[in-house]
Amino acid sequence: MEKHADFCPSIKSLRIFEEVAHYGNVARAAEEVNITASAASHQLAKLEKELGCLLFNRSPKGMTLTLAGENYLKEISPLLLGLTQASTRLGNEKARSALRIHCAPSFGLLWLLPRLHKFRERYPAIQVTLSCSYENLSFSRDNIDIAVRHGFPDWKSLEVKTIRHEKMSVLASPDYLIKHPVATPAELINHALILSESPLIQWPQWFAAMQLAQPTKDWLFRFDRSYMSLEAARLGHGVVFESELLAAEYLRSGTLVRVFGDECSLPVNAHHLVWPRGFARFPRVSHFLQWSSEQLEASPPA
Structure with a gap:
């Protein structure tokens, strides 16, 4: 299709393109913009025809961006965002x-x-x-x-x-350490360990970094939220391996303390x-x- 120099796709088709790129699924994208999946597919096909290139690789598992699609998304996303926010906030000084x-x-x-x-x-x-x-x-x-x-x-x-200079450290409450002293990293294998599942570095990576055998007994608790893991440790239930960035207030107040020195902490970004x-x-x-x-x-x- 021959395009004029001032060619510009419709906002609707660009929105569909952005949503499909986000979800990798036409039906899910169609729900977001409140149209049928058939209409969304039509808009997407029309956009690709107008641009003269494929924006997605299609497979039974879903849709992924082509290289051209990735580059196009980088270009239009800030423009769509600016348009959305400008329209939403027009005439509303407080919202700005x-x-x-x-x-x-x-x-x-x-x-x-x-x-x-x-x-x-x-x-x-x-x-x-x-x-x-x-x-x-x-x-x-x-x-x-x-x-x-x-x-x-x-x-x-x-x-x-x-965010730089974040580190993961072994933490416990002072009460726990009074009742269950820990002298060396190797002794932790016999302690009640709380597993935080969300951090990029977890207990298994720490034991490997310390060149220690992995624990064989079950974790005391497993949490998918760091705030739950830190609270459990603060209550004296066990020892946690967590981010000092997130534990800053606990450390400042003394409700949690580092079990070991910096040599047993691991950096993380x-x-x-x-x-x-x-x-x-x-x-x-x-x-x-x-x-x-x-x-x-x-x-x-x-």
């Missing part, structure tokens, strides 16, 4: 100053929430909305300004700033500030990026 943050639940509860009042004190005109889940939400569809994501940083179409390209020019986003950097660079807990 609202900062919408999404983050992993444990980071939101354990690190961000205890400090968020400091951000509000510095920038009282910025209204903060915080949502938490382990799903990587769409910035445009879910109207998010900035996210704190947990995992491996594989978000090529977004700006990413990895697991949390990342993520935002769409160009969003750092918005004052609400730039202020949060600057403030969070200051908080993260502050002295670690004693």
Whole structure:
């Protein structure tokens, strides 16, 4: 199909393209934009015809972006996001100053929430909305300004700033250690161990790094949320291997302590500030990026 120099696809077809790229499934994408799967397939086929290239590889397992599709998504996602937010906030001055943050639940509860009042004190005109889940939400569809994501940083179409100097350490409550002293790493194999399943580095990797045999008895507890693991350790149930970034308030208050020195801690780059390209020019986003950097660079807990 011959295209004019000012050719521009419809917003509807671009939205379908973005949703299919996110879900890898036409039917699921169609639900998000409230049309039938047949109509969504038609819009997608029309877009590919107009562009003159395939955007997806299709298989029984789903749809994955082609190289052309990946590049196109990088280009249009910031534009769609800007269009969505501009339309939503038009004529609403208060909404323009609202900062919408999404983050992993444990980071939101354990690190961000205890400090968020400091951000509000510095920038009282910025209204903060915080949502938490382990799903990587769409910035445009879910109207998010900035996210704190947990995992491996594989978000090529977004700006990413990895939180540095995070480390995983063996932690326990002082009461637990009084009742169950631990002198060496090798002794932990006989202790009640709480397994955190969400961190990128867990107990098995720690035992391997310490060149110790893996525990053979069952874990005392297994939790898929770090805040549950840390609370269980604070209550004196057992020993946990967790992020000092998330455990900062426990360490500062003394309700949890390091069982060993730094030589038994492992570095990890697991949390990342993520935002769409160009969003750092918005004052609400730039202020949060600057403030969070200051908080993260502050002295670690004693």
